[in-house]
Amino acid sequence: MRPCIAVLLLLGLIGCSSGQGVSPLTKVIFAKxxxxxxxxxxQAPVAAPQRMTRASIKKSGLAMLRAKVGEGTDPQTxxxxxxxxxxxMYASQLRQSLTLRGSLVTATRGIERDLLSTQVFxxxxxxxxxxxxxxxxxxxxxxHLPGNTPDGEKVEVRCxxxxxxxxxxxxxxxxxxxxxxxxxxxxxxxxxxxxxxxxKRTGQLWRTRQWIGFQSAVVxxxxxxxxxx
Amino acid sequence: MVCKSxxxxxxxxxxxxxxxxxxxxxTASHGxxxxxxxxxxxxxxxxxxxxxxxxxxxxxxxRRGSLNFQxxxxxxxxxxxxxxxxxxxxxxxSFDMSFDLKYQxxxxxxxxxxxxxxxxxxxxxxxxxxxxxxxxxxLIGGMTVTGGVGWGRLGSYNGFSNxxxxxxxxxxxxxxxxxxxxxxxxxxxxxxxxxxxDTPFKGLTMKAEYSSDxxxxxxxxGGFSPSVPYSFGVEYAPVSGIHIGAYYxxxxxxxxxxxxxxxxxxxxxxxxxxxxxxxxMIRPPQGxxxxxxxxxxxxxxxxxxxxxxxxxAEGISVQSAQLRPKVVxxxxxxSRSVLHAKAIGRTARILxxxxxxxxxxxxxxxxxxxxxxxxxVVNRSKYExxxxxxxAGLKSWQSVKITDAKPTLGTDHLWARASSSRFSWxxxxxxxxxxxxxNAPVTYDLLVNFGVRWQLSPTLAISGxxxxxxxxxxxxxxxxSEFDKTSKPVLSRLTIDKSFKLGDAVYGxxxxxxxxxxxxxxxxxxxxxxxxxxxxxxxxMTYVRKRDPDNYFGFGTFETVTGHGSVYWDTGWNDITAxxxxxxxxxxxxxxxxxxARRFNNGWEVAGYMTRTDASYxxxxxxxxxxxxxxxxxxxxxxxxETRSRTSVTFGTDxxxxxxxxxxxxxxxxxxxxxxxxxxxxxxxxxxx
Numbered sequence: 001m002r003p004c005i006a007v008l009l010l011l012g013l014i015g016c017s018s019g020q021g022v023s024p025l026t027k028v029i030f031a032k033x034x035x036x037x038x039x040x041x042x043q044a045p046v047a048a049p050q051r052m053t054r055a056s057i058k059k060s061g062l063a064m065l066r067a068k069v070g071e072g073t074d075p076q077t078x079x080x081x082x083x084x085x086x087x088x089m090y091a092s093q094l095r096q097s098l099t100l101r102g103s104l105v106t107a108t109r110g111i112e113r114d115l116l117s118t119q120v121f122x123x124x125x126x127x128x129x130x131x132x133x134x135x136x137x138x139x140x141x142x143x144h145l146p147g148n149t150p151d152g153e154k155v156e157v158r159c160x161x162x163x164x165x166x167x168x169x170x171x172x173x174x175x176x177x178x179x180x181x182x183x184x185x186x187x188x189x190x191x192x193x194x195x196x197x198x199x200k201r202t203g204q205l206w207r208t209r210q211w212i213g214f215q216s217a218v219v220x221x222x223x224x225x226x227x228x229x
Numbered sequence: 230m231v232c233k234s235x236x237x238x239x240x241x242x243x244x245x246x247x248x249x250x251x252x253x254x255x256t257a258s259h260g261x262x263x264x265x266x267x268x269x270x271x272x273x274x275x276x277x278x279x280x281x282x283x284x285x286x287x288x289x290x291x292r293r294g295s296l297n298f299q300x301x302x303x304x305x306x307x308x309x310x311x312x313x314x315x316x317x318x319x320x321x322x323s324f325d326m327s328f329d330l331k332y333q334x335x336x337x338x339x340x341x342x343x344x345x346x347x348x349x350x351x352x353x354x355x356x357x358x359x360x361x362x363x364x365x366x367x368l369i370g371g372m373t374v375t376g377g378v379g380w381g382r383l384g385s386y387n388g389f390s391n392x393x394x395x396x397x398x399x400x401x402x403x404x405x406x407x408x409x410x411x412x413x414x415x416x417x418x419x420x421x422x423x424x425x426x427d428t429p430f431k432g433l434t435m436k437a438e439y440s441s442d443x444x445x446x447x448x449x450x451g452g453f454s455p456s457v458p459y460s461f462g463v464e465y466a467p468v469s470g471i472h473i474g475a476y477y478x479x480x481x482x483x484x485x486x487x488x489x490x491x492x493x494x495x496x497x498x499x500x501x502x503x504x505x506x507x508x509x510m511i512r513p514p515q516g517x518x519x520x521x522x523x524x525x526x527x528x529x530x531x532x533x534x535x536x537x538x539x540x541x542a543e544g545i546s547v548q549s550a551q552l553r554p555k556v557v558x559x560x561x562x563x564s565r566s567v568l569h570a571k572a573i574g575r576t577a578r579i580l581x582x583x584x585x586x587x588x589x590x591x592x593x594x595x596x597x598x599x600x601x602x603x604x605x606v607v608n609r610s611k612y613e614x615x616x617x618x619x620x621a622g623l624k625s626w627q628s629v630k631i632t633d634a635k636p637t638l639g640t641d642h643l644w645a646r647a648s649s650s651r652f653s654w655x656x657x658x659x660x661x662x663x664x665x666x667x668n669a670p671v672t673y674d675l676l677v678n679f680g681v682r683w684q685l686s687p688t689l690a691i692s693g694x695x696x697x698x699x700x701x702x703x704x705x706x707x708x709x710s711e712f713d714k715t716s717k718p719v720l721s722r723l724t725i726d727k728s729f730k731l732g733d734a735v736y737g738x739x740x741x742x743x744x745x746x747x748x749x750x751x752x753x754x755x756x757x758x759x760x761x762x763x764x765x766x767x768x769x770m771t772y773v774r775k776r777d778p779d780n781y782f783g784f785g786t787f788e789t790v791t792g793h794g795s796v797y798w799d800t801g802w803n804d805i806t807a808x809x810x811x812x813x814x815x816x817x818x819x820x821x822x823x824x825x826a827r828r829f830n831n832g833w834e835v836a837g838y839m840t841r842t843d844a845s846y847x848x849x850x851x852x853x854x855x856x857x858x859x860x861x862x863x864x865x866x867x868x869x870x871e872t873r874s875r876t877s878v879t880f881g882t883d884x885x886x887x888x889x890x891x892x893x894x895x896x897x898x899x900x901x902x903x904x905x906x907x908x909x910x911x912x913x914x915x916x917x918x
């Protein structure tokens with residue numbers, strides 16, 4: 001119903017004018033919304049998805065993630081763009097981006113409600129590569145969500161780790177030995193859980209599901225090719 | 230009197246249920262009055278902060294339209310227009326406007342219920358005048374129980390002696406528009422109460438209440454007359470933001486309610502969806518920092534062409550720039566992002582990508598209507614050390630400097646847009662709605678507006694607007710001047726506009742021509758508003774002649790000079806702003822208008838205003854003064870992409886010729902307020918978005 005309301009308002013109130021271009025993203029979103037309410041152009045050409053192979057990943061020479069936010073959405077491939085002080089920004093073709101410190105999502109842009117930043121502290125095994133045997137019992141983090149100050153709304157949590165079964169996990173033709181880790185985070189009057197598949201040997205996270213804000217769905221990330229400085 | 234069986238029952242159940250620990254905070258739903266309530270009776274619940282709703286209630290013999298706003302987390306306000314059959318002295322329907330306030334004294338906590346105190350219809354004719362103290366407690370299973378004591382209309386059924394000892398209550402007020410403070414909490418009191426059950430079926434709520442309202446006036450007028458004090462209701466929310474209610478009132482009649490609600494903090498669409506910012510590359514420490522490029526005009530033009538194109542995709546228009554070897558100033562206007570801080574941040578990112586490595590300082594100047602308002606000075610090295618880091622928000626705020634912009638750039642190393650003359654047009658539908666005129670409860674129209682603007686220079690333009698009435702109140706029953714009662718296209722504006730800056734913090738504008746659909750003339754305004762100050766002073770003077778309604782370019786004989794001195798104050802507390810205008814209105818009456826608004830950072834604004842002039846009570850019409858509420862909603866709240874367009878609706882008196890001002894261009898303060906240091910502080914988180 002909400003997309004319907006949005007489209008009706010869009011069609012009814014925007015009107016038209018000279019000199020107002022529509023961004024490519026707007027076109028994509030509009031097409032998506034209109035298809036939901038059945039007024040879209042069914043004949044619009046759709047680009048055939050390219051099949052990703054390990055060879056194509058290696059050939060690109062780029063650090064790469066596959067990320068999906070919420071249920072019912074298609075995963076997007078994001079490529080590392082910048083490394084600023086260990087904070088690596090990955091962006092999609094639609095210029096939606098995730099910034100990661102190690103494997104911890106420290107910022108999102110243009111996806112759900114933006115996560116402005118995440119403050120990490122030394123010893124956080126999600127942010128700093130740590131062998132599973134050396135993981136601490138718990139870590140402290142501060143999430144910065146949009147708010148009425150430059151710092152945004154600060155949300156502090158303490159997260160503890162629970163190790164589960166071991167097994168194997170395959171991502172684009174490569175199989176890794178992994179251990180399941182459930183991360184339970186508690187703040188003042190609220191809590192959430194993250195889940196990870198962690199390489200038994202190195203502590204690298206190959207698949208991770210993380211909380212990115214109260215008003216956002218969780219993000220599920222597959223690490224196709226990890227970033228190395 | 231007091232110890233009726235129902236009272237004992239409610240008291241017993243209430244006390245027993247208090248013994249249970251709270252499992253949730255008291256929430257609220259809309260009653261037939263449009264405020265937080267059961268059916269007719271209030272509750273102690275509050276809506277989420279900023280929640281705004283429109284409720285249409287249809288009862289036997291009366292209709293109520295209410296705008297409800299959660300002004301502050303514990304303060305709720307309601308403005309209501311109502312139409313009650315047979316209440317006028319000649320036996321016809323009475324249109325009435327009323328205001329309510331409720332304050333939640335304590336919120337629900339553990340065993341303690343939420344407790345609130347409220348006034349109904351404290352600034353109207355007093356048809357619904359009543360006061361109350363009420364408590365509500367959330368129980369297990371989605372049940373909420375409410376009990377309270379009411380006075381006035383809420384103490385009119387099965388009342389008892391005033392527990393405060395204030396037994397004398399004046400019968401009625403002299404007229405609408407006056408406070409009824411001499412009535413508050415006086416006279417008989419009575420108990421009311423009820424239950425609300427949020428059923429397991431999603432969106433379905435059931436209610437039952439014991440009412441302390443005897444409907445005395447309606448009964449006397451031959452309208453609704455209750456048989457029993459009990460009422461029952463069922464409400465359903467098919468989707469978020471829409472509630473439908475059906476009620477069986479007082480064992481006799483059916484009533485219905487329809488509520489639309491929205492919250493500025495809970496947009497329909499994701500406000501952050503869209504293009505993310507460009508990545509920022511840090512300059513290599515050993516990079517080329519030579520400055521030879523700055524002497525090469527072609528190189529400067531090439532850089533700026535790329536910057537302008539990149540920013541254009543962000544809805545940012547570059548007006549001019551000055552590229553010096555170590556300092557670059559760029560003057561931009563933001564036509565897309567709701568938050569200017571976001572446009573500034575996006576500009577900084579593009580500059581960081583595009584500018585030669587020798588440039589150490591970015592001066593980003595925000596333009597509005599061709600006027601330079603404020604300059605944000607960004608140190609590039611610090612910026613590079615902040616980007617993508619967790620503490621970037623605070624550190625960037627601490628490292629940037631915000632100043633009043635110089636009126637013009639210097640002449641050296643200058644880059645300017647290739648063409649400063651532009652023609653633009655727009656076609657937009659609009660739905661002006663005004664609730665409560667003295668002769669009609671609501672006026673509404675559907676208009677199609679055709680606008681043109683020929684920008685002769687950045688600060689000089691010719692603007693015109695023609696509107697065609699398509700549907701609505703424009704007929705022989707319409708309220709308003711002869712200018713409103715036409716089916717012809719209305720030339721509502723044709724002016725030549727000039728804006729200018731007299732000093733770093735002094736702004737001015739002038740307009741000559743047809744200022745609005747009723748008046749033409751010369752309008753001028755000056756504003757003093759430094760960016761680091763949370764208040765400003767303005768002066769507006771207008772010479773007007775009344776237009777000929779039968780001739781687009783003709784004038785009548787009426788002419789006058791009108792003007793106001795204004796004080797603007799952004800309190801910095803809960804987004805509250807205040808504006809006081811003192812001066813002479815179009816009809817020659819002298820007085821003032823006080824406007825208090827809550828303006829959320831996303832642009833959603835709810836403003837209450839009142840105008841009092843030296844016009845006599847009899848001359849002024851409805852109430853002793855003009856008053857109302859205006860809601861302005863940014864379309865970004867509903868649309869899945871960035872836009873600065875908005876839509877507005879007004880609840881208020883609009884029928885008197887007194888207390889009126891000439892329309893035309895908006896106030897300068899509205900153009901510059903979002904660039905103040907205070908607003909920038911509140912929205913600076915968007916700098917990195």
